[in-house]
Structures are given as structure tokens and as C-alpha cells.
Amino acid sequence: MKSGFIGIVGRPNVGKSTLLNAILGEKIAITTAKPQTTRNTIRGIYTKLDEDGDGVQMVFIDTPGIHKPRNKLGEFMTDAAIGTFNEVDAIIFIVDGPIDKGPGDRYILDLLREIDTPKILVINKIDQMSPDEFEGIYRTYDEMGVFAEVFGVSALKGTHVEELIACAEGFMEEGPMFFPEDMITEDPVRFIASEIIREKILLYMEDEIPHGVAVEIEQFIEEENMTRISACIYCERKSHKGMIIGKGGRKLKGIGKSAREELEALLGTKVFLQTWVKVRENWRDSDIALSNFGYKEENR
Ligand SMILES: Nc1nc2c(ncn2[C@@H]2O[C@H](COP(=O)(O)OP(=O)(O)OP(=O)(O)O)[C@@H](O)[C@H]2O)c(=O)[nH]1
Ligand SMILES: [Mg+2]
Numbered sequence: 208m209k210s211g212f213i214g215i216v217g218r219p220n221v222g223k224s225t226l227l228n229a230i231l232g233e234k235i236a237i238t239t240a241k242p243q244t245t246r247n248t249i250r251g252i253y254t255k256l257d258e259d260g261d262g263v264q265m266v267f268i269d270t271p272g273i274h275k276p277r278n279k280l281g282e283f284m285t286d287a288a289i290g291t292f293n294e295v296d297a298i299i300f301i302v303d304g305p306i307d308k309g310p311g312d313r314y315i316l317d318l319l320r321e322i323d324t325p326k327i328l329v330i331n332k333i334d335q336m337s338p339d340e341f342e343g344i345y346r347t348y349d350e351m352g353v354f355a356e357v358f359g360v361s362a363l364k365g366t367h368v369e370e371l372i373a374c375a376e377g378f379m380e381e382g383p384m385f386f387p388e389d390m391i392t393e394d395p396v397r398f399i400a401s402e403i404i405r406e407k408i409l410l411y412m413e414d415e416i417p418h419g420v421a422v423e424i425e426q427f428i429e430e431e432n433m434t435r436i437s438a439c440i441y442c443e444r445k446s447h448k449g450m451i452i453g454k455g456g457r458k459l460k461g462i463g464k465s466a467r468e469e470l471e472a473l474l475g476t477k478v479f480l481q482t483w484v485k486v487r488e489n490w491r492d493s494d495i496a497l498s499n500f501g502y503k504e505e506n507r
Contacts, residue, residue, distance in 0.1 A: 210264040210382035211296035213375050216288055218311035219243045219272025221303040222331040226362035227251045227269040230372055235392045235399065236269050237406035241417060244409060245271045246280070246502060248287050250393055252386045253372065263376050264384050268295065273315050280491040283502045289318065297325045297378035299371075300354075303332045305340075306347055320353055325378050328354040329371065334361040397424045398501070400470055404438050404482070407466045408451065411458060416450060419443035419491060421500040434474050437481045441490060441500070448484045459484065 215223045219242030228234045231251045237244060249269040256262035268291050271284035292298065300319060306312050319326055328348045333341055341359055349357045356374050360367040386393070401422040409417040419442055426437035442448055452459045463482050470478045490496035497503060 208261055208264070208382065208384060209376070209379040210266075210385060211379040212266045212268060212294065213378070214268045214270060214291040214295040214298045215301065216270050216273065216291065216298060216315065217301035218309065218315065219274055221272070221301045222362045223272070223301055224249070224269050226299075226301065226329070226331065226360070226368070227267055229362045229365050229368045230267055231391050233391060235394065237402045237409075239406060239409045241409050243272055243274065243281075243284070243418060244406070245269060246284055247271070248291060252391050252393075254384070254386070254388050254390075256388060263379055264382075264386065265372075265375060265379060266385060267299075267375075274311065278491040279494065279497055280502055283497060292318070292322050292324065295324060296380070297327065297375060298322075299327045299329050299375070301329045301331050302344070302348075303330070305344055316351075316353070325355045326353060327371075327374060327378075328357045330357070330359045331362050333359045333366065334364050396474070397427050399473065400424055400427065400436055401438065401501075403469050403473070404440070404462070404466045404480075407462045407469075408440065410465075411462050412451065416442065416447045419447065420451075421490065421496075423500060429474075429476070431476075433477045433479060434470070435479045435481075436470065438483070440482055440484045441487045441496075442484065443486070443488055443490060445486055448486050451484050 215227060217223055224236035224238045224245050227236050230253055235251055236249045251267045253267060254264045270288035270291055273285050273288045276282040276285050302312055330344050345357055348354055358367060358371050360371055401424050405420060405422045408420050421441045423439045424436060425439055428435040440451060442451060459482060463480055467478050467480045487496055
């Protein structure tokens, strides 16, 4: 039996969470077109066993995008991502364009050079690249000598994801099964529910508001055919509250409906979802609020 941990790291928005979901064949991490979507590390468990129960178990750790923090939430996110570097057996560093697309990739690269953990470079979004563009990016990273492998994938379309999984397997060593065979995440369903609601807010709202939003599940009651969920959406300003609720409550209704549909599919029950919007000014710089919202390692 082989097993181990693999960190998935990179700038915001390069497709880390999309890749995690593609590897697992199931959505456990939320993904949106907005940077800084993921705020916590999210572990996805990939297990492949033969008839004798022998095989491989790999725990992939999706991380928040590494960026220059502008508040304590940003610091928590970046620390959580960088903190995985030394806890894993291999690192997948994802990029989605040429190295000079932004300063972020070079910064992360310099951090990675400092550590001995084996590194795989993944060039994502190849579905959007011309062969020449891909070739150029490939060559830049291949020539560095930092990466054990360089891969082109499309996490969104699933292109070359199987090959990447096989490559990651090569870095696993003899080890125990950490989790039961059928487990794909350790995250409590309450956490996933709060993330799904946050994803819908990110999708429905414009620009700056989503970054100041946190979702707290106040009630989660599982009955036989119905799950009753009550969620509080926190934002940073009164004006944001109005925008989230929308004219006649329409915006919030849309957010709630689309979250409810996804929650019903996830839970396999009807869902009764109640949402409230509250203002908590500057919560992203408040240690107490961050801790309450689960942005502290031990409070997950
Ligand atoms: N065209 C294309 N888009 C992709 C691909 N992979 C991811 N995306 C898109 O890129 C955006 C960001 O994807 P995420 O998976 O949320 O990115 P992330 O790296 O987890 O972002 P953060 O959590 O903010 O750090 C989404 O709109 C995805 O649909 C891909 O292979 N091709
Ligand atoms: Mg993400």
C-alpha cells in the first residue's frame, strides 16, 4: 500500500479547486471566476485499490491562492497555503499562463525553490492556449530544473488529469490507509453547505462585496426527508447588505434558490434554507470574527 499527501498551490484563480474536483470526480471545493475564492485548505481523498485491497491513497490538499494579504483574512489564507509546503510528500504548483503574467508566480517559485519536497508543475487551462503559447510556458519551467515533472492539463475539461494522477502516484511511498476507502473528504457537511452558499454569493454579486462576505451556519437539522438549514450571511457594510438582499429581496432569493438546489443534490433530501444578512464591519481584520467564521486552523 502506498499513500501520502499532495499540496495543490498557486496564485488565486489558476484552477486549483477545479483541479481537486477533477481528480476526485466530485465537487467538494467551490470554484468561481473570482480570485480568492478558497479560504481554507480543503482535503480531498483519492483511493484506488485492487481486489486484494492493495493500491494507493492520496490526500490532495487544495489551498487558498497565495497573494499579497491586505487584511488578517488574507494573512490567514496565505499562511494556510504556505503552511502546507512542509506537510506534504509532493507539491503540485499550478500556473495558467506565462511566468510574467503577474508577480505572483515568481514569488511562489522562490518559496518552492527553498524546500526539498518534490514538485510537479501543472500548466492549467490548456484549452485556452495555442500550442505555441503552451510550448513557451512549458520550456520556461522545464529548463529551471526545479520540477520533477511538467504537465499541461485542462482541469475544467478533464484533459490529462488521469495522467497527472498517475504521475502523483509515483511520488507516494509505502504507507497506511489514512481514511476509509469510500471517504472523499473529511470536511463536515455543515462546512460544505456554508461554502456552497458563499459560492452562490460570489457568482451573483459584483466585484468587491463577495470578498467581504462570510457565511455561518446557525442551524443544521437533519430529518428523514428534509434538512433544515439556517445560514447567516455576514457582510462589511450596510450598503452591501442592501445589495445582497436586492430589490424586493430578489437577489437573496436567487442566491438561496440556487444554493438550495445544489444542497438538495448533495444531501439527497429536500432542503429548507433560511438566510439572514447581517453587517459586521471590518470582520476581515478582527481575530474574534475570523475565529468564529472558521478562519483559524483549529476551529475547522
Ligand atoms: N478555460 C478553463 N478555465 C478553467 C480551467 N480550470 C479552471 N478554470 C476556471 O478558472 C476559474 C478559477 O478556478 P478555481 O478552481 O476557482 O481557481 P482557484 O485556483 O481555486 O482560485 P482561488 O480559490 O481563488 O485561489 C474558474 O472560473 C474556473 O472555471 C481550465 O482548465 N480551463
Ligand atoms: Mg480555490
